[in-house]
Amino acid sequence: MGLFDFVKDVGRQIFDTDAEAADNIKNHLEVKTHGLSNLDVKFDDGTVTICGDCANQAARDQAILIAGNIQGVEKVVADDLVAPEPKPEEPEEKVEIYEIVSGDTLGGIAKRYYGKAGAYMKIFEANKDIISDPNKIYPGQKIRIPLDD
Numbered sequence: 001m002g003l004f005d006f007v008k009d010v011g012r013q014i015f016d017t018d019a020e021a022a023d024n025i026k027n028h029l030e031v032k033t034h035g036l037s038n039l040d041v042k043f044d045d046g047t048v049t050i051c052g053d054c055a056n057q058a059a060r061d062q063a064i065l066i067a068g069n070i071q072g073v074e075k076v077v078a079d080d081l082v083a084p085e086p087k088p089e090e091p092e093e094k095v096e097i098y099e100i101v102s103g104d105t106l107g108g109i110a111k112r113y114y115g116k117a118g119a120y121m122k123i124f125e126a127n128k129d130i131i132s133d134p135n136k137i138y139p140g141q142k143i144r145i146p147l148d149d
């Protein structure tokens with residue numbers, strides 16, 4: 001599962017031309033995502049291809065979401081963005097990828113998933129590299145929802 005769709009015309013603008021897109025996206029990922037190495041990024045007509053190594057699945061998910069939530073990105077191909085299998089003594093983090101729809105708030109999403117709107121900070125903290133302000137989310141943005149056991 002290496003192809004992820006995103007809304008092309010929303011998100012943070014970090015490049016003006018396709019020629020500068022790959023370098024800017026790579027730099028953005030290196031600043032925003034911890035646990036990436038040997039990173040290579042390509043950009044072609046709205047599709048970002050990310051290759052490299054990730055410390056874990058959470059770093060991989062984060063890199064995909066950060067790249068996909070950039071204005072001008074429609075698809076992210078991550079077939080060669082590799083995370084090691086979790087060790088048996090390290091439980092795998094349970095998350096769901098959620099796409100923001102019109103009218104959503106982090107409080108409303110928290111109420112839906114956790115039963116209380118006040119738990120919105122849990123969602124914000126899990127996505128602080130994607131969401132700069134809990135009051136500024138937009139339709140089409142994809143975020144991680146941490147799931148409790």
